[in-house]
Amino acid sequence: MHHKTEMLIIGAGFSGLTMALEARKRGLSDLAILEKADDIGGTWRENTYPGVACDVPSHLYSMATHPNPHWSRAYAGGAEIQAYLKGVAQHEGLYDLCHFGQELKAAKWDGARWQVETMDGQSWSARFLVSAIGALHHPSIPDLPGADGFPGPCFHSAQWDHDVDLTGKRVAVVGTGASAVQFVPEIAKLARHVTIFQRSAPYVMPRPDGPIAPWVRKLYAHLPLLPRIRRKLIFMFFEFRHRVFRGEERAMNFALKMWRKSLEGAIIDPEERRILTPDYQIGCKRILSSNDWYPTLARDNVSVVPQGVARIDRDTLITSDGTKVQADALIWGTGFHVTNVVERLDITGSGGLTLRTAWADGMNANLGTAIAGFPNFFILMGPHTGLGHNSVVLMIEAQVGHIGRVLSEMQRKGIAAITPDAKKQAGFTQEMQDRHADSVWQTGGCTSWYIDEDGRNTTLWPGTVGEYQARMAQSGLEQYTTVGQETAR
Numbered sequence: 001m002h003h004k005t006e007m008l009i010i011g012a013g014f015s016g017l018t019m020a021l022e023a024r025k026r027g028l029s030d031l032a033i034l035e036k037a038d039d040i041g042g043t044w045r046e047n048t049y050p051g052v053a054c055d056v057p058s059h060l061y062s063m064a065t066h067p068n069p070h071w072s073r074a075y076a077g078g079a080e081i082q083a084y085l086k087g088v089a090q091h092e093g094l095y096d097l098c099h100f101g102q103e104l105k106a107a108k109w110d111g112a113r114w115q116v117e118t119m120d121g122q123s124w125s126a127r128f129l130v131s132a133i134g135a136l137h138h139p140s141i142p143d144l145p146g147a148d149g150f151p152g153p154c155f156h157s158a159q160w161d162h163d164v165d166l167t168g169k170r171v172a173v174v175g176t177g178a179s180a181v182q183f184v185p186e187i188a189k190l191a192r193h194v195t196i197f198q199r200s201a202p203y204v205m206p207r208p209d210g211p212i213a214p215w216v217r218k219l220y221a222h223l224p225l226l227p228r229i230r231r232k233l234i235f236m237f238f239e240f241r242h243r244v245f246r247g248e249e250r251a252m253n254f255a256l257k258m259w260r261k262s263l264e265g266a267i268i269d270p271e272e273r274r275i276l277t278p279d280y281q282i283g284c285k286r287i288l289s290s291n292d293w294y295p296t297l298a299r300d301n302v303s304v305v306p307q308g309v310a311r312i313d314r315d316t317l318i319t320s321d322g323t324k325v326q327a328d329a330l331i332w333g334t335g336f337h338v339t340n341v342v343e344r345l346d347i348t349g350s351g352g353l354t355l356r357t358a359w360a361d362g363m364n365a366n367l368g369t370a371i372a373g374f375p376n377f378f379i380l381m382g383p384h385t386g387l388g389h390n391s392v393v394l395m396i397e398a399q400v401g402h403i404g405r406v407l408s409e410m411q412r413k414g415i416a417a418i419t420p421d422a423k424k425q426a427g428f429t430q431e432m433q434d435r436h437a438d439s440v441w442q443t444g445g446c447t448s449w450y451i452d453e454d455g456r457n458t459t460l461w462p463g464t465v466g467e468y469q470a471r472m473a474q475s476g477l478e479q480y481t482t483v484g485q486e487t488a489r
Contacts, residue, residue: 002123005032006031006126006128007028007128007129008031008033008116008130009034009132010033010104010131012039013041013042013045013085013134014393015400016035017040017089017094018393018396019132021400022401022403022404026404027408033094033097035098035101040086041085044079048162049160050186051182052077052179052183053075053078056390058075060231060235061393063088066088067228067231069221069227074208104133104345105346106346107129108347109374111484112127113125128376128378129376129377130379130403131378131382132380133345139156139332141334142309144309144310145310147312149314152169153328154329154331156332157331166190167190167191170192170327170328170329171191171328172325172327173333174197175197175334176200176333177288177333178286181288183331183333184293185292185296188296188299193301194303195304196305197317197325198307200285200446201275202278202286202287203278203283203285204259204289204290205290207291235390238390239390241389241390242389245283245388247281247440252282252283263276267294268298275304276304279445280445281444285444285448285450286449305325307321307323312330315327317330349371349375350373351373353373358371362452362458363382363383363452366420367472368381368385368399369382369403376417376419380396380399381399383432383459384428384432388450390465391465395461395468398465398468401473406418406477406480413477417484418477418483419480420480432462433457436457436462
């Protein structure tokens with residue numbers, strides 16, 4: 001079956017829905033959203049492990065155009081966030097634009113339009129193509145000798161097997177990232193014993209979480225200005241956290257004091273404290289937040305092995321120093337493929353240029369949003385738009401606002417197709433690397449998913465959110481060159 005549309009959006013998470021709302025606001029009503037799953041939600045549809053929640057406060061982790069006065073907690077759980085997105089989609093009629101069970105197979109620019117194929121053989125033709133696929137949905141599972149022979153239940157946190165009852169079982173957890181910090185406290189309540197394999201200790205900060213009282217929610221609903229004020233105050237506080245990542249001494253000392261108080265308040269044993277103390281500068285890896293992590297590690301039925309797993313022999317996990325641990329169930333808390341997620345897509349731009357070729361020397365995109373040689377193609381949450389300190393929803397909104405203005409300018413001037421100015425893109429990429437060179441992410445003494453295999457930070461925005469918002473608000477069609485001479489149809 002062949003379909004034709006003006007704009008085709010790939011992905012129905014925060015990015016895809018926000019883009020659809022912006023495009024429609026700009027008068028572009030002929031659009032469609034392809035979603036590989038059977039419902040919207042992106043990260044919050046995929047990740048359903050026990051304890052899943054956002055590490056950004058609810059009122060900030062929501063669309064500015066659709067504030068939610070009814071958040072039940074300061075930090076919402078995954079199911080509540082997906083319910084919020086579904087509510088927005090239902091209210092705005094976005095479900096009518098969605099085509100579920102449609103996974104992108106290939107996309108090719110034919111000189112005037114994008115020709116797109118899906119895995120089930122359907123084809124689409126679109127003037128504009130927008131990648132809104134996100135990053136936290138391709139699980140990264142280490143290729144360990146013997147892993148295939150593990151006899152018990154074995155799954156990644158993003159592919160949680162809810163049919164497995166962990167009650168009374170010996171559970172091995174590989175990894176101590178953001179997901180593990182959330183699900184380990186939950187499974188420790190059930191398991192006979194939980195053994196956590198830790199290659200590198202994370203900094204885990206306390207967070208001011210808790211239920212939002214019903215009377216407060218009613219007040220928010222009747223006085224919409226109040227949740228907007230709360231959102232602004234949270235934003236300003238989180239912007240302050242950026243100083244930690246820039247290595248400002250006072251900010252770092254404040255953060256370290258909070259972390260140490262959390263660790264020492266729960267962990268009494270000096271040796272265990274030593275094991276749980278990171279050997280790198282705070283901020284180099286993602287700073288995690290939990291009120292339950294350290295108290296859980298103090299439980300009698302939880303232990304931490306400060307080694308990575310080297311191989312697996314049937315039901316026994318063996319570390320690099322020879323430590324052996326038997327387990328009935330194995331859970332991978334090893335995160336996601338981030339720095340190469342879009343690169344694995346089959347996307348071909350002008351003159352046969354593939355995305356793999358364009359990114360042979362690392363991911364790059366002008367303003368993190370468009371790629372030279374790929375006309376009328378935009379990427380949300382692209383290179384250098386990730387954050388370590390604030391809500392990525394704000395970055396998405398800045399991107400779609402920029403794209404919306406560009407679409408309006410194209411329409412007004414009768415321009416059919418554009419591509420980023422290659423020199424501007426090269427300048428932006430160089431600026432990013434220069435600014436990252438002395439950041440904690442680059443010099444903090446750790447390895448993280450922010451850094452690609454060649455040692456470049458191609459993931460994060462080095463500045464504040466406010467800076468990015470201002471930059472995107474001031475950027476328009478001057479960032480692009482026109483492709484061809486035909487007028488917009």
